[in-house]
Amino acid sequence: MKQSDFLKVVLPFKDKVFRLAKRLLVSTEEAEDATQELFFKLWKSKEKIADYKNVEAFAM
Known part of the structure; x- marks a missing residue:
């Protein structure tokens, strides 16, 4: 997986994780x-x- 592909997958849920x-x-600092x-x-x-269908669920 290239960096651009990775960013397309993970950036949409960055704020939710934070x-x-x-x-x-x-x-705030610890959360960051x-x-x-x-x-x-x-x-x-x-x-x-x-390989995961839902990377967001895995990350959460």
Whole structure:
């Protein structure tokens, strides 16, 4: 999976992930860190997530 393909898959739910992290962690900075860490982990396993039908559900 190329970077452009990855971004097309994950960017639509970036705000939703952040809002969930913010609700759970309260701190904006911690929520930003958690969101960034999640997307980094998704990037590292980008070949695996290509097989999932619903990447958003997997990420949440």
